[in-house]
Amino acid sequence: MFELLGIPPQALFGQVLLGLINGAFYAVLSLGLAVIFGLLNIINFAHGALYMMGAFVAWMLLTYLGIPFWAALVVSPLIVGGIGMVIERTLLRPLHELDHLYSLLLTFGLTLVIAGLFQNFYGVSGKPYPIPAALTGVINLGFMFLPIYRAFIIVMAVIVCFGTWFLIEKTRLGSYLRAATENPEMVSAFGINVPMLITLTYGFGVALAAFAGVLAAPVYSVNPVMGNDLIIVVFAVIVIGGMGSIIGAILGGFSLGLVEGLTKVFYPEASTTIIFVIMALVLLLKPSGIFGREV
Amino acid sequence: MTHTTEHPGTIAPASQSGTMLEVSGLNGWYGESHVLHDVSLRVDAGEVVTLLGRNGAGKTTTLKAIMGLLKNRSGSIRFQGSELIDAPARTIAKMGVGYVPDDRGIFGSLSVMENLLLPPKVAEGGFELPAIYELFPNLKERLDSYGNKLSGGEQQMLSIARILRTGARFMLMDEPTEGLAPVIIHQIGRTVRRLKKAGFTILLVEQNFHFARELADRHYIVQEGRVIDEIRNDEVTDNLGKIQGYLGI
Numbered sequence: 001m002f003e004l005l006g007i008p009p010q011a012l013f014g015q016v017l018l019g020l021i022n023g024a025f026y027a028v029l030s031l032g033l034a035v036i037f038g039l040l041n042i043i044n045f046a047h048g049a050l051y052m053m054g055a056f057v058a059w060m061l062l063t064y065l066g067i068p069f070w071a072a073l074v075v076s077p078l079i080v081g082g083i084g085m086v087i088e089r090t091l092l093r094p095l096h097e098l099d100h101l102y103s104l105l106l107t108f109g110l111t112l113v114i115a116g117l118f119q120n121f122y123g124v125s126g127k128p129y130p131i132p133a134a135l136t137g138v139i140n141l142g143f144m145f146l147p148i149y150r151a152f153i154i155v156m157a158v159i160v161c162f163g164t165w166f167l168i169e170k171t172r173l174g175s176y177l178r179a180a181t182e183n184p185e186m187v188s189a190f191g192i193n194v195p196m197l198i199t200l201t202y203g204f205g206v207a208l209a210a211f212a213g214v215l216a217a218p219v220y221s222v223n224p225v226m227g228n229d230l231i232i233v234v235f236a237v238i239v240i241g242g243m244g245s246i247i248g249a250i251l252g253g254f255s256l257g258l259v260e261g262l263t264k265v266f267y268p269e270a271s272t273t274i275i276f277v278i279m280a281l282v283l284l285l286k287p288s289g290i291f292g293r294e295v
Numbered sequence: 296m297t298h299t300t301e302h303p304g305t306i307a308p309a310s311q312s313g314t315m316l317e318v319s320g321l322n323g324w325y326g327e328s329h330v331l332h333d334v335s336l337r338v339d340a341g342e343v344v345t346l347l348g349r350n351g352a353g354k355t356t357t358l359k360a361i362m363g364l365l366k367n368r369s370g371s372i373r374f375q376g377s378e379l380i381d382a383p384a385r386t387i388a389k390m391g392v393g394y395v396p397d398d399r400g401i402f403g404s405l406s407v408m409e410n411l412l413l414p415p416k417v418a419e420g421g422f423e424l425p426a427i428y429e430l431f432p433n434l435k436e437r438l439d440s441y442g443n444k445l446s447g448g449e450q451q452m453l454s455i456a457r458i459l460r461t462g463a464r465f466m467l468m469d470e471p472t473e474g475l476a477p478v479i480i481h482q483i484g485r486t487v488r489r490l491k492k493a494g495f496t497i498l499l500v501e502q503n504f505h506f507a508r509e510l511a512d513r514h515y516i517v518q519e520g521r522v523i524d525e526i527r528n529d530e531v532t533d534n535l536g537k538i539q540g541y542l543g544i
Contacts, residue, residue: 175409179402186400189362190414190461191388 013144019261024157027253029234032208034249038181039201045107048227049114050206054080054213055222059127069132076214077207084206088199118224126221161250236279242292315340315496321370323360332520343497345507348517354500358467362394363387393458397469399450403443414461421462448479469500516541
């Protein structure tokens, strides 16, 4: 087999794959944040906790009710999305007229409360979640072994990202959303129920986080702090992609995961900081983000 | 809540009669400041009525209050017999009140087509797309352009066109001629006349008095948040001096 700059191809492709998997999680999580930020102007700090909740709900469904992974992939986002809608209605809506700093603080506090509750009941050691039988095993691609579940993560993330992009950019409902992002008052003057649209949007963004959580359950251990490190990187991703930009969240998520993976191969020392270095550069050169609209 | 459903097809003649909108004792506030004082006015079905007045007189605020966009308001706003004073904007829109705001309210990140299709239908008998293209040929050429790429005149036409699609038969129009070239103003004037002929009822805010007197049946003069006078269009010539005094022209 060939070698590239002295790197064995197994190592290179292995890291590319890991990078794409991380990128898949970055993309789905930052997409949810972007959707929420676009319409609500809220930086949803609770996103990491809701991602964790998605994984935990999948684990509970399996452990207590025997509901398998495939069903959990749909049911868990619906449950957590529903909880998100309740949070929006009861906690975020009263803050709507105030400075956005208040909702940031509220969602940050929610993160602590949610993580604390799960820690109280389940500890921090983590719960195992089995890979569904149909997705176990590996495929030999010739130049590397590809674990089927990891490929599944990437494919599902691509499908969900494309579906969300299509929904927002190409459908009637999406045009309501984009219009309300720009001028909610005008949209309400057409007879559209904007408060309902806001609740649904928050629920949808939260459901995306929960979906990522379910996907993560079989590969990362399900534990109350699983969202903590991830969410910091995801915030860097949306700053780079452009706050509220759908396409920026998707492309930024995947490509920054890939960049991180490649950095692990070529310059491992920088692999945990590379995304933040890129964020600093983007903030210096184009503060609104690569796909962000100039304000 | 009644919708006029007796107008199938695109342009039907006026057949309604009676009072469409009756505003009485309307007061409005922006925060602490009291901006509308006991505004009372009436618009009959099929009429074009203008609110005339200087900058900052409260004309736009009056329209916003009727549309439900001025949250802090009291008094009475009756539309086709229903009380709207406590209704949110979305309910008022669904009852058949179309709003063409002074900033035109075009969504810059949406295409012309998306802007056109955005407002949901509120009643039967709205314009179909071919009829809209016939009325505003410029828009047809620009369906794929984004709203923020349009000229002021095109934005104004789009702002009117998208209401026509919804089937609303009553329109609040806020300074449709503002900042536009004379040839475009002429086209907007022609459009308003056609709508009137087709039975639309329009409450029009205008600073351009010459435009207003060409189209309107009656005029209300607004000054410092109050309606201070009402003049029928056929009395305008006799009252020209008075009107010019009010408007400072």
